[in-house]
Amino acid sequence: MDTKDRKRKEAAVMALKQASIIKTMALASVAFRNGTMKVVPLPEVAKRKLKQSA
Amino acid sequence: MSQIYNEEQLDSFFASSEPANPFWIGGAFQVTSGQEVIPFVFNGIRYLFILGTPLSEAGDETTLYALCAEFTDGFVPDENSRVIKFCRADAIEYHFDPKKWSLDEPKQIHQFGAVVSTIVERYVLGHPEVQQFFFSPASDKLGTLYQRLYRRLNNEGLAGKFLPILEPLGVFNGYQRSQA
Numbered sequence: 001m002d003t004k005d006r007k008r009k010e011a012a013v014m015a016l017k018q019a020s021i022i023k024t025m026a027l028a029s030v031a032f033r034n035g036t037m038k039v040v041p042l043p044e045v046a047k048r049k050l051k052q053s054a
Numbered sequence: 055m056s057q058i059y060n061e062e063q064l065d066s067f068f069a070s071s072e073p074a075n076p077f078w079i080g081g082a083f084q085v086t087s088g089q090e091v092i093p094f095v096f097n098g099i100r101y102l103f104i105l106g107t108p109l110s111e112a113g114d115e116t117t118l119y120a121l122c123a124e125f126t127d128g129f130v131p132d133e134n135s136r137v138i139k140f141c142r143a144d145a146i147e148y149h150f151d152p153k154k155w156s157l158d159e160p161k162q163i164h165q166f167g168a169v170v171s172t173i174v175e176r177y178v179l180g181h182p183e184v185q186q187f188f189f190s191p192a193s194d195k196l197g198t199l200y201q202r203l204y205r206r207l208n209n210e211g212l213a214g215k216f217l218p219i220l221e222p223l224g225v226f227n228g229y230q231r232s233q234a
Binding site for chain 2 (some may be wrong): 025
């Protein structure tokens, strides 16, 4: 993929992601309002050692 | 205030967080059967980690197939897979533009990556029915960071359970659970 094509696709993906979060949050708003939002706890995992920055 | 959700809604995502604790990961809020939001706090700043099926992301099948033709060389993801992304919870617009949402302390990028990795690991372990994951880094730098995180996560917590399934240099990255 050449640079120009890649940049065009990245811009398109960013626009898709922005549209997606607007949609997701609108649905979340409805779910909160209707009391249908469920929260599923996630399993605990071992704490990971953090790599220190240089 | 955000144009797409109000403070009350945001507070609902973070109701279980401890204000005194600058690092926190919440549960998975099931927005629909194919969309989840996992709130988290990093260094006192609130973020949303968002997962959605490819169909929910695309909106309809026609658009999904068009997007696959454009972005994944025609590869059609499993219908139960998830496209993942995260953003600052207080973003008003340009949620995914990294230039606008850099960390307060750039040297904490590895710590931030570790938190994101933990969220992915916890979701993966808690959702065995989800076989494939996709994401599109917002910059080449972030792409490099995510590749490093993937290798580390797959070598440690996920113990080699995931294999890349898309062209490594494509706009989208995709990973699938191995059968081993």
